[in-house]
Amino acid sequence: MGNRFERRGIPANERERLKRLQGYGLEKEYELSGTFQHVASMAAHMFGVPMALVSFVRDTAVIVGASVGLEGISEVARDISLCSMAILKDGVTVFENAKDEPCLASNPLVHGQLGLQFYAAAPLRTADGYSIGVVAVCDQRPRAFSEQDERLLQGLSLIIMDELEDRLAP
Amino acid sequence: MIKPPHGQRQRVGHNIGALCNVDKEPREFSAGEQKILENLASIAVEELEKGLP
Numbered sequence: 001m002g003n004r005f006e007r008r009g010i011p012a013n014e015r016e017r018l019k020r021l022q023g024y025g026l027e028k029e030y031e032l033s034g035t036f037q038h039v040a041s042m043a044a045h046m047f048g049v050p051m052a053l054v055s056f057v058r059d060t061a062v063i064v065g066a067s068v069g070l071e072g073i074s075e076v077a078r079d080i081s082l083c084s085m086a087i088l089k090d091g092v093t094v095f096e097n098a099k100d101e102p103c104l105a106s107n108p109l110v111h112g113q114l115g116l117q118f119y120a121a122a123p124l125r126t127a128d129g130y131s132i133g134v135v136a137v138c139d140q141r142p143r144a145f146s147e148q149d150e151r152l153l154q155g156l157s158l159i160i161m162d163e164l165e166d167r168l169a170p
Numbered sequence: 171m172i173k174p175p176h177g178q179r180q181r182v183g184h185n186i187g188a189l190c191n192v193d194k195e196p197r198e199f200s201a202g203e204q205k206i207l208e209n210l211a212s213i214a215v216e217e218l219e220k221g222l223p
Contacts, residue, residue, distance in 0.1 A: 035216045042209035045202045159213065166220065 009079070011088055013130060018059055021132040024164050026056060026065070035163045036066035039135060039156050044068040046152060049118070049139040054160055055083045056124075056133035065133070080108055082138075086121035087131035092150040095119045097142035118143040122150070122157040124164070135160055189214060 011017055036054045043052035051069035055062050055076075062081040064074055078084045082104075086093035095101050098110045098117050109116050121136035135157045189211045191199075 033216065035213050038209040038212045038216070042206050042213075045205045045209070048202065163216075 009084060009088070011131070017087075017130040017132065020126050020128075020130045021056060021058065024132070024167060026063075033163070036160065039159055040066040040068045043135060043137050043153070043156055046156075047120075047137045047143075047145075047149065049137045049143065051138045052136065053083075053138075054124075054133065054135050055081075057081070057084050057087050057131075062133075076109070082107070082109060082116070082119050083121060083134045083136055086134045086136065087123050090123065090125070090131075092123075092153055093119075093121045093134075094145045094150070096144055099142075115140045117141055118145075120145045120149070120153060122153040124157050124160050126161070127165075186218075187214075 040052045040054055044050065049069075051067070053067040053070055054065045056065055057078065060078050061075045062078055062083045064070060064076070067073065076083070082093075082095070082098075085103075095104065096118060098104050098107075098119055101110075104110045108114075116138050118139040118141060119136065120138075121134040123131035124133040124135065125131050135153065137153070189207060191207065
């Protein structure tokens with residue numbers, strides 16, 4: 001598999017999950033419509049962080065559909081992506097201080113040049129329960145993230161899912 | 171200070187409605203908060219434009 005998370009980092013429903021993601025027909029237009037960019041921008045302002053993104057977790061890469069503060073990054077290898085970890089959880093994933101996280105001890109996004117310290121992500125979940133990506137906010141400084149913040153971030157994930165469902169409608 | 175509400179602009183530039191926050195108490199509204207409101211208005215316009223031919 002060539003995946004450094006091995007099977008640990010792959011959701012049990014991976015095959016069906018990828019099918020759902022493909023079903024939204026994003027392949028040709030990962031440069032997504034305004035709504036995705038507006039949500040990323042709104043997330044950065046709501047939480048007062050320099051970076052925010054909407055991403056989709058494909059089989060070997062995480063595609064950045066829209067972002068703020070991450071110019072020039074269009075995809076991240078799945079085996080180092082924090083977003084690919086975040087889809088393993090049904091709820092919001094929060095690393096208030098990623099440098100202190102044992103599970104991220106060798107992660108180059110945390111300990112390399114980008115130096116991510118704060119990361120929070122809400123999964124983009126289909127109605128039938130498959131997480132195809134996340135809406136995430138991050139910072140190079142540690143930050144607290146309350147339950148209220150988590151609910152707000154989940155609200156943003158619902159706007160993205162509504163947009164994607166609209167595309168599926170005949 | 172009274173500012174006009176954030177207008178929802180179509181591509182040709184007509185303001186067709188507004189997205190408003192209201193309170194019975196006075197409050198401050200920062201530049202960052204205004205940006206959030208603009209983003210929300212833009213999402214509403216995207217939604218409306220889907221209905222255009």
